[in-house]
Amino acid sequence: MFRTVARKMAYGLVCVSMLIAPLNSAFAGALSVEPLFIELAPGASGAVRVRNTSDAPMTVELTVDERSIDVNGKQSRTDAEEAFILFPPQGVIAPQQVQIFRIQPLTSDSEKSRSYFLTVKQLPVKLAPIEGGGTRLQVVFAFDVAVHNTPRGSKSNMQFVSASLDTTQIEKAPAADAPPQARDAQKPTPEFETIPAVAVKIRNDGNKYLYLHEYDYVVTGIDENGAKVEIPSWDENAIIDAAKVSLVQPGAERIFKLPLRGQPTLKSVDVRIRQRAGT
Numbered sequence: 302m303f304r305t306v307a308r309k310m311a312y313g314l315v316c317v318s319m320l321i322a323p324l325n326s327a328f329a330g331a332l333s334v335e336p337l338f339i340e341l342a343p344g345a346s347g348a349v350r351v352r353n354t355s356d357a358p359m360t361v362e363l364t365v366d367e368r369s370i371d372v373n374g375k376q377s378r379t380d381a382e383e384a385f386i387l388f389p390p391q392g393v394i395a396p397q398q399v400q401i402f403r404i405q406p407l408t409s410d411s412e413k414s415r416s417y418f419l420t421v422k423q424l425p426v427k428l429a430p431i432e433g434g435g436t437r438l439q440v441v442f443a444f445d446v447a448v449h450n451t452p453r454g455s456k457s458n459m460q461f462v463s464a465s466l467d468t469t470q471i472e473k474a475p476a477a478d479a480p481p482q483a484r485d486a487q488k489p490t491p492e493f494e495t496i497p498a499v500a501v502k503i504r505n506d507g508n509k510y511l512y513l514h515e516y517d518y519v520v521t522g523i524d525e526n527g528a529k530v531e532i533p534s535w536d537e538n539a540i541i542d543a544a545k546v547s548l549v550q551p552g553a554e555r556i557f558k559l560p561l562r563g564q565p566t567l568k569s570v571d572v573r574i575r576q577r578a579g580t
Contacts, residue, residue: 331355334421334444339404341450346386346405349446351421353394360424362391363402365448368416372554374546381417384408406450413508413551414451421446447548449510455551458507459516462554464572469498469543469558498558499532499570505549513547514540515580518559522567530567535559537577 331354339347353359365385366378386405394400404419422443473492499520505511518540520532541547544557561567 332442343409417448419446455509457511462502467500497561519573522570
């Protein structure tokens with residue numbers, strides 16, 4: 302069990318596509334997947350439970366991509382289906398029923414963990430035209446399950462490299478006197494502001510993945526008057542927002558910026574890192 306919804310979203314992603322197509326009300330429903338995180342030891346397999354919560358049969362398809370994250374947190378994917386057995390790779394789930402899908406790696410890296418996304422995607426349904434014409438929205442769900450193929454006995458090793466004063470862009474909070482938006486109103490284009498930040502560079506010297514939001518970042522600084530300033534700590538949600546992709550792979554370096562909104566102007570900063578209790 303994950304401690305927070307934010308942590309779930311850091312491990313696995315949920316994508317929703319809207320397809321303009323005729324839609325019968327019998328097909329209005331949803332898909333749920335659990336767990337959103339799987340760690341596989343060599344020779345082991347994992348399982349996901351996919352539930353069709355709609356009132357009509359639903360076809361889902363499974364695919365696997367290997368993940369690669371650069372120093373700034375930009376993530377890319379590479380097709381890795383040939384490295385896994387998926388059973389079954391596709392299935393039709395009856396209304397209000399659950400199907401178990403299994404994933405097993407064909408080989409394991411004996412030196413370090415490797416990270417993947419197992420994507421569970423609902424396939425769109427071709428429907429007969431509505432008499433008289435017209436279009437509606439067909440909602441198609443896709444869930445990314447974080448999968449880590451991890452050697453036995455492997456460990457992560459978070460190492461602080463450097464910290465420096467910088468700036469970052471964050472979304473502006475709505476004005477206190479802004480009128481409430483109607484429920485069906487179009488969401489306004491977000492506005493961003495540039496604020497001070499501390500750029501933190503870390504390295505994972507271990508042979509197992511780590512997640513940035515599973516650590517506390519204790520930041521102190523010296524202001525313009527030479528006084529010591531203690532910066533309030535960031536919670537998991539704030540770390541995930543700052544890092545975008547929280548995963549750090551073995552041997553990789555990462556740079557991410559922690560916002561310093563509402564803090565005095567600093568001349569220097571110092572950062573200490575410690576693992577959060579319970580992670």
